[in-house]
Amino acid sequence: MRMPSLADTSLLLERLSLKFDFKSSRYWEWNYKMGRTSGPGSYGRQCVAKAKILNSIIDSLRIESIVEFGCGDGNQLTHYDIPRYLGFDVSETAVRMCMEQFSDDETKGFLHYTPSVFDNRTKLISGDAAMSVDVIFHLVEDPVYRKYMDDLFSCARRLVIISSSNHTDQGGKGVQHVRHRKFVDDVAAWYPDWTLIAEHPVESIDGKDIDSFYVFRRSAPDS
Ligand SMILES: C[S@@+](CC[C@H](N)C(=O)[O-])C[C@H]1O[C@@H](n2cnc3c(N)ncnc32)[C@H](O)[C@@H]1O
Structure with a gap:
């Protein structure tokens, strides 16, 4: 039998500590360090269904560049047709x-997102x-969620x-790293210059939750 390595032991201890003191950013770094992926929603039929919707939004609204908050492991990204792309993620392992x-794609760049030292008030980071995509319901802590939304809209x-998702039904027992929110109401309250212009439901696969792509447009000129 193989002796657990120091790395195995520290990942096990990290998981134990997360049980008692959960932090979404630490959870995701642990997830990728364990060799896990961005999850089933970023693979297979769900991935293809989401890419189809996003690619049609990009095409119909003539989008030239996108800044994504929560790029994940990059599998979903391989299915998008985006002219220029910058991906942030809170997990350094995912960014790597x-x-x-x-590495051979000149149209895509990546940066590690550290919320406490991210200040884009000059709006120089923008697309x-x-x-x-599939991040909001993983932001279980209220201050993390608010900072994420502010930084997202600033770009x-x-x-x-x-x-x-856009509801607060947490399901039966729920899981530690998921918290559904009615985020559309929060957008209306926090960012009054932005208007919801479209909702594209993602086809339900294997009876899983139905999420949608929501598109917001700036209704007042950028200051
Ligand atoms: C379910 S995965 C989705 C990844 C990717 N958007 C996709 O569609 O495949 C959620 C991602 O959000 C990232 N994430 C979690 N909290 C975040 C935060 N506060 N800011 C940015 N990314 C975050 C995680 O590291 C993870 O990569």
């Missing part, structure tokens, strides 16, 4: 995976659209595209 996977010149 993307950097390696897309035609800012995007969040959008024209559009914000969000794929998420």
